[in-house]
Amino acid sequence: MDHSYALRATEAFAVLPLQRVAQFTSQQRQQTLALLQEEKERFPAALQADLLQVESRDQCHQRLQTYHATLIALHDTTLAKSQEATPLELQQLYAQSLSSLDALLHFVQSRYAAQLSLQTPIPQLYQERARPQQQVRLQQLEGQLLAQACDPALVAGFIKALHAYVMRESGQQPLTFQQVLHLQRLLTALEQGPPAQAAERGFSWLDAHLMAFQVNPPFYLSYVQGWVQAYVSDSEDEQEQLIRTWKLAKELKQLPQQVPEALYPGLETPREFLSRWLAEEIDYLEKKRALQQADDWSEPAADQSVQTTLTVTQLGLLLKVAFERKYLKATSLSGLFKRLAPYVATPQKAQVSAQSLRSNAYVVEEYDRKRLLEILNDLMKTIESYW
Incomplete structure (x- = not known):
């Protein structure tokens, strides 16, 4: 041409x-x-x-x-x-x-x-010419990530995996244009470093980028599973474990997807793997908590507590919304929970703690949110029927 x-x-x-x-x-x-x-x-x-x-x-x-x-x-x-x-x-x-x-x-x-x-393989001559520069770029990125206090084990494994990805041993399929563009976008994003004011989150900025760009070598799937398990089990309090698991699941859903395909097509991505693992962990912890609450159940003293059919989560969310909309007044939301908790009992808890109200008010399951909306709708219909 x-x-x-x-x-x-x-x-x-x-x-x-x-x-x-x-x-x-x-x-x-x-x-x-x-x-x-x-x-x-x-x-x-x-x-x-x-x-x-x-x-x-x-x-x-x-x-x-x-x-x-x-x-x-x-x-x-x-x-x-x-x-x-x-x-x-x-x-x-x-x-x-x-x-x-x-x-x-x-x-x-x-x-x-x-x-x-873009799925067309790159010409062999171009690929051979590009490899040395890609390797230099990876070496520079490794030093940059270590200087930014990223986990050395993650950096070493990640760079090693990308070296193997670029080199393409004999017998492997050559890189396509799509894969090269994917790699270039990933490296460019990582070279920019973390944001000046990083938001407080469970996943590090490096993990967030790797998952957003669907980086999925087997090493990283193993690494991220070990990290999440250690992060969740770091607390001995099962309620805190559940909160941490919920937060990670929510954070994972909010991560953007920067590329349409995984770096290694055909292998599970970190997002897919963690979504399944976190869902199973949440289900396990919730069932375990429900069994413990059933074992601990006892009738509240009639002169001390008001019995409600709401769960702790539903009650905490209701009080939080009422406080924020100024239908209930107190020095603080924590203060409101402390004042009301001793006088309320649920079917699962004869004694509701202010801490459980606070924790559940900020981490709400979809079932509790929908159930509370149904209850409020029923109350509105009942009030309308009075006139």
Whole structure:
């Protein structure tokens, strides 16, 4: 395919030896920057004109795939030279070229995503040329993650798995364009580091990124299971264990999904694995708590407690909402729970503690929420019937 027009300036600069670029005068550098910018702006129209010249859909798809592969190869070549360039002027020149290539790649991948076959294996020559740079990038990322106090065991295992992923031992299927883009997006996100003000959460920022990008080597599935088990069982209080499990399950649901496919297609993802494990753990802890409450049940003293059919969770949620909407007043919500707890009994608890009201008010199961709405709806209908 003759793509000399659409990528003329970009390709000519990318293949130019570094020694030759180092001899550019200031005027030549400015002219090069202008040409790269001009080509970036006219590339969409030039590509469209080129595609209109083909006679069949298959030829159109083939031409797009060739453009795509060419852009990736040019980006790889330019990136390698930018890392070797030491003068500031050359670094700026290559940075501008990389910016143009990024924009062109983004245009092709977004505008022609339906026509591109991202599952196509990357050419062997390009893959061999890209491996050394990917390995250097992984080594730099490893040092960066360790400097940010990430778990050394996680960092070592994760980087080792990605090294094996990039190297592709003999007999393994070559990487596809989709997998390379997946890897690039993952590394770029990790290189940005944790947010300046990280939210308080169970999962670390590194775990959150790995799960969002569906990083699923067997090592990581084993690691994350061990970490979650240790985190939940760190407390001997079973109520606290249940709260921690609920929080992790809720946090897992809120994690974004940055890519459509797992890094290792066909293997279970950390999100799928943990969703199943946490659901089973919640079910086990809830049943265990219900059995213990049934064993501890006794009739409350009539002169001390008011019997309610609400569960502790439903009662805690009701009091919390009433306090927040200012239908009940107290110095604090904790104070309200302390004042009312000694005078309330549920079918499972003859003596309700303020701590259990507080804990259950903030971690509410869907069943309790729906049941409380049904009770409130029944109360409204009953009140309406009085008139």
